[in-house]
Amino acid sequence: MSKRIEDLTVTENHRLAEGFFVVKVSSSAGLPEILPGQFVQVLVTESPSTFLRRPISVHDVDYLSNTISLLIQVAGAGTERLSRLRHGETINLIYPLGNAFTLPAVGEKVLLAGGGCGMAPLLFLGRKIKESGIEPQFALGFRNRSRILEHEQFRDLGTVHLATEDGSEGHSGFITDIPAFRESKWDRVYCCGPEPMMKAVAALCLERDIFCEVSLENLMACGMGICLCCIVPTTSGNLCSCTDGPVFNIRDLKWQTSE
Amino acid sequence: MADLRIKIGSLELRNPVMLASGTCGYGAELEDLIDLSKLGAIVVKGTTLEPREGNPYPRMAETASGMLNAVGLQNKGIGYFEKHIYPTLAEYDTHVIVNVNGNTVEDYIELSRRIDRLASIPAIELNISCPNVKQGGMIFGTNPTSAREVIAAVRKAYSRTLIVKLSPNVTDITEFARISEEEGAEAVSLVNTLLGMAVDPKTMKPVLSTVTGGLSGPAIKPVALRMVWQTARAVKIPVIGLGGIMNGDDALEFIMAGATAVQIGTATFIEPRTALSAIVNMDSFLSERNYDSIINIIGIINRI
Numbered sequence: 363m364s365k366r367i368e369d370l371t372v373t374e375n376h377r378l379a380e381g382f383f384v385v386k387v388s389s390s391a392g393l394p395e396i397l398p399g400q401f402v403q404v405l406v407t408e409s410p411s412t413f414l415r416r417p418i419s420v421h422d423v424d425y426l427s428n429t430i431s432l433l434i435q436v437a438g439a440g441t442e443r444l445s446r447l448r449h450g451e452t453i454n455l456i457y458p459l460g461n462a463f464t465l466p467a468v469g470e471k472v473l474l475a476g477g478g479c480g481m482a483p484l485l486f487l488g489r490k491i492k493e494s495g496i497e498p499q500f501a502l503g504f505r506n507r508s509r510i511l512e513h514e515q516f517r518d519l520g521t522v523h524l525a526t527e528d529g530s531e532g533h534s535g536f537i538t539d540i541p542a543f544r545e546s547k548w549d550r551v552y553c554c555g556p557e558p559m560m561k562a563v564a565a566l567c568l569e570r571d572i573f574c575e576v577s578l579e580n581l582m583a584c585g586m587g588i589c590l591c592c593i594v595p596t597t598s599g600n601l602c603s604c605t606d607g608p609v610f611n612i613r614d615l616k617w618q619t620s621e
Numbered sequence: 622m623a624d625l626r627i628k629i630g631s632l633e634l635r636n637p638v639m640l641a642s643g644t645c646g647y648g649a650e651l652e653d654l655i656d657l658s659k660l661g662a663i664v665v666k667g668t669t670l671e672p673r674e675g676n677p678y679p680r681m682a683e684t685a686s687g688m689l690n691a692v693g694l695q696n697k698g699i700g701y702f703e704k705h706i707y708p709t710l711a712e713y714d715t716h717v718i719v720n721v722n723g724n725t726v727e728d729y730i731e732l733s734r735r736i737d738r739l740a741s742i743p744a745i746e747l748n749i750s751c752p753n754v755k756q757g758g759m760i761f762g763t764n765p766t767s768a769r770e771v772i773a774a775v776r777k778a779y780s781r782t783l784i785v786k787l788s789p790n791v792t793d794i795t796e797f798a799r800i801s802e803e804e805g806a807e808a809v810s811l812v813n814t815l816l817g818m819a820v821d822p823k824t825m826k827p828v829l830s831t832v833t834g835g836l837s838g839p840a841i842k843p844v845a846l847r848m849v850w851q852t853a854r855a856v857k858i859p860v861i862g863l864g865g866i867m868n869g870d871d872a873l874e875f876i877m878a879g880a881t882a883v884q885i886g887t888a889t890f891i892e893p894r895t896a897l898s899a900i901v902n903m904d905s906f907l908s909e910r911n912y913d914s915i916i917n918i919i920g921i922i923n924r925i
């Protein structure tokens with residue numbers, strides 16, 4: 363699949379909760395085919411301490427308006443600058459990058475699990491799964507009630523199970539404590555979130571022999587497979603999380619050695 | 622159109638702009654974004670005899686105006702290169718130069734011999750300056766006796782254009798440039814990365830798995846430029862300048878300081894079109910100032 367470098371126009375910047383926001387950018391050239399799980403490399407301007415581009419997952423794609431949504435959490439100077447993007451500004455992207463989640467087969471029961479900005483790729487994935495005729499379910503985890511992100515669009519696609527670490531809303535604990543996660547027989551689980559969350563989900567899936575893919579957020583310099591900085595130890599050696607990933611089947615990862 | 626052609630030994634390049642080793646993969650990764658046939662040359666990834674997995678993650682740290690890397694020469698080895706990568710490179714309409722690395726002099730010899738047999742590779746860049754490997758690499762590039770030994774040995778083993786890539790992590794880089802010239806290298810390229818490190822105060826640990834790594838990007842440009850200027854005055858063979866070139870004017874600075882050609886490294890990660898815009902910028906600069914050829918401005922700061 364071919365990638366491009368392009369200036370896109372910001373059409374919306376919408377704050378979700380403290381430190382989280384959704385930026386929509388539109389392409390005047392028309393969007394290329396983008397797969398769920400792929401990401402963009404954003405050039406951050408007007409932030410002198412931000413030297414490299416910043417990798418951000420594709421949160422959603424709307425081909426009618428040629429718009430990509432990005433769900434961004436402020437982590438440092440680069441994302442802080444992105445949080446101040448104004449309507450009409452242009453941002454330069456290299457995209458689409460990376461591999462994609464493998465879509466389920468007809469009739470399979472699938473769970474999309476995530477938390478915080480790890481929810482980002484799950485919306486577009488959920489949409490694609492829904493389009494393929496399967497109703498996905500979501501397990502979303504947050505620290506507490508005030509950190510819960512707007513997820514109406516997820517509800518439009520399928521059932522949403524919530525967990526908060528302090529039990530202030532939904533199930534108490536981590537997403538792996540959600541009864542539906544433990545009790546149902548899932549054919550596939552897709553997960554993106556903080557590494558401890560992904561590891562807990564992976565452990566549960568391995569134990570129950572469930573197909574599971576995770577989307578990793580390794581540090582990247584280029585995002586295009588030319589620097590080899592983003593490697594992940596796998597059963598077939600060190601792979602690039604930007605070109606061979608960011609989506610990996612948990613069976614291929616050697617997480618115990620990456621710590 | 623000004624004449625941008627330059628020569629590195631017997632190798633003629635259509636213009637003086639190359640992509641630096643370790644920052645452009647094998648070229649193919651960038652084909653969607655830039656037309657490789659417009660470049661003077663590409664220097665592909667550091668290659669070793671045996672496959673290497675490189676250093677553990679994390680291998681990268683962003684720093685003020687630059688980055689540290691500790692990749693450690695991850696590559697699939699010369700056997701894989703010959704079989705799977707070389708056939709695709711041979712199709713490119715640009716010069717492909719291979720960056721050669723070893724643990725021992727014998728490794729360098731064997732590797733150079735094998736690349737000598739690959740007809741479409743017109744030159745090698747002998748990397749005696751990688752700061753991220755325990756054996757070989759920079760050990761050769763920071764000790765004059767070992768540097769001489771490995772360059773002389775490779776010169777005997779390799780019949781085409783030999784470029785030696787020098788380490789900036791020495792007191793006097795011109796000494797190594799002179800040794801390269803005396804042992805028959807056709808050119809020197811400089812600089813490789815500067816040895817550096819970063820600490821994460823939150824975790825109270827070094828950021829890189831290897832503690833130290835190689836610094837690149839605009840943070841090193843003034844140092845690189847100074848070394849290129851010194852070296853160009855110390856040797857007669859062409860100097861290929863690199864280190865922190867982020868735009869066309871940076872490239873001109875290196876040429877004016879004495880570089881015959883330049884390489885673009887880290888800038889490609891951020892703006893893959895940097896090398897192409899540097900070429901356009903050279904052409905328009907020469908035309909505006911009524912110079913016929915890029916050769917007219919090589920080392921011009923020493924003449925004005």
Ligand SMILES: Cc1cc2nc3c(=O)[nH]c(=O)nc-3n(C[C@H](O)[C@H](O)[C@H](O)COP(=O)(O)OP(=O)(O)OC[C@H]3O[C@@H](n4cnc5c(N)ncnc54)[C@H](O)[C@@H]3O)c2cc1C
Pocket residue numbers: 401412416417418419420432433434435436437438439440441442479482483578579580581582608
């Ligand atoms: C494939 C991929 C997809 C991503 N998708 C999203 C997304 O959809 N939404 C989103 O908000 N973020 C996403 N990220 C993470 C995002 O790229 C980083 O948060 C961002 O680069 C931080 O930049 P900054 O300048 O704001 O912060 P910095 O100042 O660079 O960093 C702030 C802190 O965060 C840490 N950090 C930075 N990047 C990472 C990382 N990749 N992994 C772990 N720690 C890191 C730093 O060490 C530092 O402690 C993704 C990352 C990858 C690799």
Ligand SMILES: Cc1cc2nc3c(=O)[nH]c(=O)nc-3n(C[C@H](O)[C@H](O)[C@H](O)COP(=O)(O)O)c2cc1C
Pocket residue numbers: 589590591641642643644666667668690692694720748751786812813814836837838839841863864865866884885886887888
């Ligand atoms: C991620 C990375 C990998 C590199 N790998 C190699 C390599 O394999 N061989 C080599 O000679 N130089 C390597 N270098 C050094 C560059 O070719 C170049 O000398 C250095 O980065 C300085 O130039 P720059 O500031 O333009 O990047 C690497 C640099 C980076 C950033």
Ligand code: FES
Pocket residue numbers: 581582583584585586587588589590591592593602603604605
């Ligand atoms: S980020 Fe450069 S190779 Fe993956």
